[in-house]
Amino acid sequence: MEKRFDKIIEKIREGQRFLIASHVNPEGDAVGSLLGLTLVLRTMGKDVTPYLEDPVPGIYDFLPGAETIVHDLKGLGRFDALIAVDCGMKDRLGDMLNAFDHGGLLINLDHHATNDHYGDLNVVDADASATGEVIYDLCRAGGIDITKEAAINLYVAIHTDTGSFRYSCTSAESLIKAGELVRCGADPSDISMRVYENYPPVRFRLLALVLSTLEVIKACGKGHGGDIATLTVSTDMFDKTAAEPDQADGFVNYARGIEGVEVGALFRECPGDEYKISLRSKSYMDVGAVAMSLGGGGHARAAGCTLKGSLEDVKSKVLGVVNEAMQKSCTP
């Protein structure tokens, strides 16, 4: 049995009233971990309030317990503990929650390597693909039952944070724990359908326009595996399709998804003569360093920056920097 959860499990067993919260702008791991832990504690007979400062994205409405999430702290009284899940910084719990006196312990369960251990008790596991894995481990460590409803939530947490078991954070443990959650009752195909086949039609109308801008540039002397692919989204395209800017999220993956391409770039026009640039690389280019040199940031395989200017100028600037970095990594 794992020792790292001992103190937290003891406090959960002792307490009765719990407030559980996750970060603003919640995604799958935030909502899934929040509700997974909420349902696990309710099965233990605890009185649990799940809190999010921001609304839950519509695709997660189907998650068991989603209807019990509150967005207002008024009149909630005192708790034995506030448990923060998937929240790398205390600030990201939201202003209202940070100003709220919950009166109890602060427990911090997370997987972000940058988490500064802001809790009274902390388990931060940077090797976990998702906080959903950390909560799974907590249940196993405490011999705590995972119901079908809790399993669905924890499965969604792992499934979304690993991009359907495709991102580099996917470990043997991510897959094995997901399998165990299926044994507990989570349905992998039903969940995939609800999470990944639930787009508004307008997303695909926008994608049609964006894909027509595809350019593939031979960038690297090596030939194979050194190309750059670009896509562009203009404000005009948003106007034509009546799509919101967030409907272009993830489109950069179509640029990266081309054979021989190492770096995919998406140029999204924003109001005020500005472009938001998303960069993705496949296997060796550090696009985080590229983005940083352009005033942005991110990780080695996923990064971004914002630049002012015309599309022509912005593209030439970004591609110049990418090209230079490519050439360096490609010298024989």
Place this chain on the structure above:
Amino acid sequence: MEKRFDKIIEKIREGQRFLIASHVNPEGDAVGSLLGLTLVLRTMGKDVTPYLEDPVPGIYDFLPGAETIVHDLKGLGRFDALIAVDCGMKDRLGDMLNAFDHGGLLINLDHHATNDHYGDLNVVDADASATGEVIYDLCRAGGIDITKEAAINLYVAIHTDTGSFRYSCTSAESLIKAGELVRCGADPSDISMRVYENYPPVRFRLLALVLSTLEVIKACGKGHGGDIATLTVSTDMFDKTAAEPDQADGFVNYARGIEGVEVGALFRECPGDEYKISLRSKSYMDVGAVAMSLGGGGHARAAGCTLKGSLEDVKSKVLGVVNEAMQKSCTP
């Protein structure tokens, strides 16, 4: 230890020369299972020839051992056994192999429920998502080592046959075995990138044109979850983009992937005043029955048929049948 593999493991241990083969038109499970078992047996010191009648699709060139696959049986001599993997019918091994006298036992390892047990020894496990799972089980049953190279192949087999762990065949065991294969050395993100992010640019140029034909039709009285979405690919689009017809494979999933849509349909124009229609459903419509009533066939969630006529006529015929079936399933 599993008894069902006892006899097969005994024959493998006793023998020295093995011919392993899979079906014509090989996909991920065929190639991955073929090479996975080949490498496993080679590690046991056996002399193994992996055979495919058809060429290996380019995206699987990276699989360890792929360069040792032969497509010609001339001068190969006699074998202790021919092991057929992922091949539901003996015929599908190909004409050349079926005419070849291998001189030994025929062992049949598969997961197709329709497999007629054509081998001298058979393990057909219809609960397995992929034959890759069956070979994994065989190794575990025999205490046989799975090297990193074999693990990559078996992972690809499971990964592709489950559609990245999204199809309804995905079980707890699929995920847990995939996790164990990662422990053996398979890299989930590297494999995903090679298999799912390796498209020719022309596929996305074609997709841009196809997505512009998207229509969403309110079909079911229930309102939510009963819509039909259609996409059309014309021969004109293939001409414009210089794309081959198989580049439209999978586009029907964009139609199904829309919120509120139960049935997605893709109409692909073929030479000779003909349309190939692909149908996909999300959760309750039996599109196999729809396709069958139109002279085609398939499964409940994935089916197809071919019809002669103009696009207008063909669409109206297919949508009429789908609509009728929808209305029946939607009556309160």
